[in-house]
Amino acid sequence: xxxxxxxxxxxxxxxxxxxxxxxxxxxxxxxxxxxxxxxxxxxxxxxxxxxxxxxxxxxxxxxxxxxxxxxxxxxxxxxxxxxxxxxxxxxxxxxxxxxxxxxxxxxxxxxxxxxxxxxxxxxxxxxxxxxxxxxxxxxxxxxxxxxxxxxxxxxxxxxxxxxxxxxxxxxxxxxxxxxxxxxxxxxxxxxxxxxxxxxxxxxxxxxxxxxxxxxxxxxxxxxxxxxxxxxxxxxxxxxxxxxxxxxxxxxxxxxxxxxxxxxxxxxxxxxxxxxxxxxxxxxxxxxxxxxxxxxxxxxxxxxxxxxxxxxxxxxxxxxxxxxxxx
Amino acid sequence: xxxxxxxxxxxxxxxxxxxxxxxxxxxxxxxxxxxxxxxxxxxxxxxxxxxxxxxxxxxxxxxxxxxxxxxxxxxxxxxxxxxxxxxxxxxxxxxxxxxxxxxxxxxxxxxxxxxxxxxxxxxxxxxxxxxxxxxxxxxxxxxxxxxxxxxxxxxxxxxxxxxxxxxxxxxxxxxxxxxxxxxxxxxxxxxxxxxxxxxxxxxxxxxxxxxxxxxxxxxxxxxxxxxxxxxxxxxxxxxxxxxxxxxxxxxxxxxxxxxxxxxxxxxxxxxxxxxxxxxxxxxxxxxxxxxxxxxxxxxxxxxxxxxxxxxxxxxxxxxxxxxxxxxxxx
Numbered sequence: 001x002x003x004x005x006x007x008x009x010x011x012x013x014x015x016x017x018x019x020x021x022x023x024x025x026x027x028x029x030x031x032x033x034x035x036x037x038x039x040x041x042x043x044x045x046x047x048x049x050x051x052x053x054x055x056x057x058x059x060x061x062x063x064x065x066x067x068x069x070x071x072x073x074x075x076x077x078x079x080x081x082x083x084x085x086x087x088x089x090x091x092x093x094x095x096x097x098x099x100x101x102x103x104x105x106x107x108x109x110x111x112x113x114x115x116x117x118x119x120x121x122x123x124x125x126x127x128x129x130x131x132x133x134x135x136x137x138x139x140x141x142x143x144x145x146x147x148x149x150x151x152x153x154x155x156x157x158x159x160x161x162x163x164x165x166x167x168x169x170x171x172x173x174x175x176x177x178x179x180x181x182x183x184x185x186x187x188x189x190x191x192x193x194x195x196x197x198x199x200x201x202x203x204x205x206x207x208x209x210x211x212x213x214x215x216x217x218x219x220x221x222x223x224x225x226x227x228x229x230x231x232x233x234x235x236x237x238x239x240x241x242x243x244x245x246x247x248x249x250x251x252x253x254x255x256x257x258x259x260x261x262x263x264x265x266x267x268x269x270x271x272x273x274x275x276x277x278x279x280x281x282x283x284x285x286x287x288x289x290x291x292x293x294x295x296x297x298x299x300x301x302x303x304x305x306x307x308x309x310x311x312x313x314x315x316x317x318x319x320x321x322x323x324x325x326x
Numbered sequence: 327x328x329x330x331x332x333x334x335x336x337x338x339x340x341x342x343x344x345x346x347x348x349x350x351x352x353x354x355x356x357x358x359x360x361x362x363x364x365x366x367x368x369x370x371x372x373x374x375x376x377x378x379x380x381x382x383x384x385x386x387x388x389x390x391x392x393x394x395x396x397x398x399x400x401x402x403x404x405x406x407x408x409x410x411x412x413x414x415x416x417x418x419x420x421x422x423x424x425x426x427x428x429x430x431x432x433x434x435x436x437x438x439x440x441x442x443x444x445x446x447x448x449x450x451x452x453x454x455x456x457x458x459x460x461x462x463x464x465x466x467x468x469x470x471x472x473x474x475x476x477x478x479x480x481x482x483x484x485x486x487x488x489x490x491x492x493x494x495x496x497x498x499x500x501x502x503x504x505x506x507x508x509x510x511x512x513x514x515x516x517x518x519x520x521x522x523x524x525x526x527x528x529x530x531x532x533x534x535x536x537x538x539x540x541x542x543x544x545x546x547x548x549x550x551x552x553x554x555x556x557x558x559x560x561x562x563x564x565x566x567x568x569x570x571x572x573x574x575x576x577x578x579x580x581x582x583x584x585x586x587x588x589x590x591x592x593x594x595x596x597x598x599x600x601x602x603x604x605x606x607x608x609x610x611x612x613x614x615x616x617x618x619x620x621x622x623x624x625x626x627x628x629x630x631x632x633x634x635x636x637x638x639x640x641x642x643x644x645x646x647x648x649x650x651x652x653x654x655x656x
Contacts, residue, residue: 023457051457057487062446062480069450069464072435073385075457096440097447105428105436106419107642142643144651160650191653 001184007177009151010040010116013158014078016187018048021076024162027054027063028080037082038118038177060086065093068101068111068167076162077113084119084171085131098167099142114161115169120211120262121299121310122174130299130306132263134171134209138239138272144192145240147171149213151181153237156190164192171239173211193238195246201232204256204320207247207273209236212260212311215292219260219316229320239269247273248280256323257289260316265293292319327536329603332594335377335535336609339369339591341616342394345403348620349393349410349424353570357629358410361439362424363391367565370590371497372398372467374538375558378546379465379493385433385451387444388467390425391564392437395467400432403620404627413631420634421642433462441502442475444468445494449481452490452555463549464492470516471502482523482557489554493545494520496559497532503568504576517559525555532560533588563588 004012017024030037032045032055045053056063060081067077081087087094098111121130138145144166148154154172161168198213199220206216213235220231234250236242251257257277259270270291277289295309346364353362365372368391376386376398388395393406401417409416410424417427425439435451438444448466455462472478473496485492496516500507513519517527526548530541538560545556563585567574574582598604649655 025457054488057480057483059476059480059484062449062477062484065443065446065477066450066453066481066484069387069435069447070453070457071450072447073451073454073458075450075454092440092443093446097438097443101436102644103642104418104422104426105430105642106417106421108418108428108430109436110645144644160655163655164648164650165645166648189650189653189655191651192648193651194653 001182003180004151004183005177006151006154006179006181007039009155009183010158011042012183013155013162014041014044015047017159017162018044018052023074024076024078025052025054025070026078026080027056027067029056029058029082031055031080036080038174040080040116060089061093064090064115065097067113068093068098071111071113072109078162079113079115081115081117083129084117084133085129087115087117087133088131091136094137094143094167094169095140099140103142110165111167112165113167114158115167116158116172117170118172118174118177120173120175121306124301124303124306126301127298132294134239135263135268137169138269140240142166143240144168145171146192146238147210148237149208149210149235151179152183153190155183156188157192157237159187160189160192163189168192171210176211193241193243195243196235196237197232197250198235199231199233201230201254203230203254204258204323205232205234205250205254206316207234207236207257207259209239209261209269212262215260215311215313215316218313219320222313222317223320227321227326229324231320236269236273242272242276244276244280247276251277252281252284255284255286257285258292258316258319258323259289260292260311262310263294264296265291266296268293287323290319290323292316327539329598329601332598333604335373336591336594336598337612337616338373338398339535339594340613342369342373342397343591344613344616344620345397346393348625350566350570352410358424359412360423360425361390362410362570363568364566365391365394365564367585367589368497368499368532368562369394370535370538371495371532371560371562374535375465375467375495375542378539378542379463382432384462385435385455385464386467387435387448387451387464388437389441389444389469389472390437390439392425392427396427396429396434396437399429399434401427401429401434404624407624407628408631411628411631412633413628414634415627415631442468442472442477445472445477445481448492448494449485449490452485452492453488455491461550463546465495466492467495467497469502470496470498470500470507470511473516473519474502474511482520482525485555486523486525491549491552492555493549494555494557496557497562498559499562499564501564501568504572506576515559517557520557525557526553527557527559529559529561532562533590534593535590
């Protein structure tokens with residue numbers, strides 16, 4: 001078990017899959033000669049050459065479509081969309097083609113393409129570089145959506161996504177590439193579906209995904225040490241499909257639920273998890289579930305306003321204490 | 327071109343015409359639902375280009391006016407008609423419909439309904455061909471209006487930068503849905519629009535199949551021999567509206583009559599008659615034979631085929647079994 005940074009884990013998964021299968025390629029803006037904005041493909045250009053590590057023009061929709069067409073002919077592309085904000089431009093090809101082609105061809109064609117993209121609110125990047133798009137992609141039939149919260153998941157989910165015959169969107173976070181974590185030395189494949197109990201507890205379930213898992217873990221620590229509340233933290237690394245059984249199992253144990261999401265509340269992970277709780281285990285609840293979400297605004301540039309728009313561990317703690325009447 | 331080959335092409339074009347006209351009737355009878363985009367007037371384009379290519383070997387992709395392209399790749403017309411009827415025996419098992427005919431075994435990689443969407447898919451198929459080292463080419467058939475999408479410019483650029491084995495065929499029928507090309511497009515000659523992408527391009531009469539084949543042969547040879555992508559514009563005309571909901575009221579009678587005089591089937595028929603290779607009676611007999619085939623074999627197959635089962639509604643959303651989804655892979 002070696003400790004490595006998130007970007008190193010992503011890079012390792014690329015490298016292993018490209019070494020194994022000559023039809024695995026990666027493509028995106030600045031990923032080759034420049035090594036990738038977040039270093040996720042560093043060194044691969046020298047190792048695998050320009051035919052397999054492709055610096056694309058700034059044409060997100062068409063290079064995404066090009067990857068899908070290549071996949072029709074046996075290529076296994078890993079597409080990096082430099083910032084998830086640019087994926088808005090590629091939604092036509094990702095949603096209209098990749099997600100639908102198996103269905104509308106009656107199972108004849110498939111688009112085994114991995115789309116990886118960093119998103120989230122980083123440091124004062126402004127409204128057009130701070131999007132959280134997972135809510136858009138997770139509602140699309142035919143498209144798997146996963147979102148790693150640590151280097152081990154980043155490695156194992158990418159490994160599985162490359163081998164999976166469905167299109168997979170991997171939602172990464174701009175602030176997490178230098179996060180360190182343990183990754184097994186031996187090759188492994190993280191399941192693309194399910195959820196993971198990141199910390200067991202009995203009094204309330206805190207649901208998070210990607211960066212909000214860390215707010216939940218910090219909050220659980222504070223709640224335990226300072227308030228005697230033992231929170232369970234569930235990591236929803238798969239957003240499509242969501243783990244209905246895992247969500248219901250945890251809430252049936254703790255009888256309370258909070259969902260922490262970096263995105264704005266309307267039509268998001270939180271609203272979907274709440275719907276699942278209602279449908280699966282409503283009578284297990286001791287209190288109405290709550291969401292801790294971003295304020296519904298375009299993300300401002302100003303540092304203070306930006307911080308005010310995005311929730312954090314303290315907001316999670318405050319919401320839990322309110323629920324417990326403390 | 328020898329007479330037998332001309333007769334083969336005439337038969338194909340006439341079949342395509344009658345097939346599409348029969349679709350129109352079936353649509354009026356409400357046997358076919360959704361949107362239906364028909365091909366009469368443009369037959370020499372798909373049939374001519376595919377005569378110069380290798381059907382079933384080369385990868386072909388197009389937009390939503392796709393029935394004839396699928397048939398020219400080798401699709402069974404019965405399966406195409408059954409798809410329009412929404413049947414389980416259809417090309418796409420009734421899940422696609424008129425705009426989404428697919429036939430992977432004949433390398434017809436589909437009809438797509440977002441204008442301009444297939445451009446990058448075609449370039450991607452060419453990338454796959456190049457990586458595997460095969461001698462296939464990718465062929466993308468789209469209309470002139472698709473060239474006003476961003477995907478046109480983005481894809482021409484990438485195909486040229488990476489020298490991909492892809493042939494773009496532009497069937498310029500002068501209208502983008504119901505808007506005339508001169509009202510929507512700054513450059514009327516579509517082949518000139520790829521100059522900025524450093525790509526080989528040509529333009530020819532899309533109504534004369536012999537000219538189409540000649541131009542397409544040059545284009546196909548260029549692409550197959552590894553010289554990079556090629557853009558071929560064919561000037562053509564569709565007789566019907568954009569789809570069934572469009573009566574075509576935006577076009578003058580004079581314009582339609584002018585194009586009717588250059589009908590691709592009549593042009594070739596008259597040439598064969600002039601060369602004494604065929605009589606008008608021969609042509610009429612052929613027409614009857616093809617209509618009978620459609621009526622007696624194709625329509626009954628579509629009519630009598632089973633519907634897809636409702637319990638299969640969620641089939642084909644994701645891969646049937648993925649060991650990487652549930653942690654079964656080690």
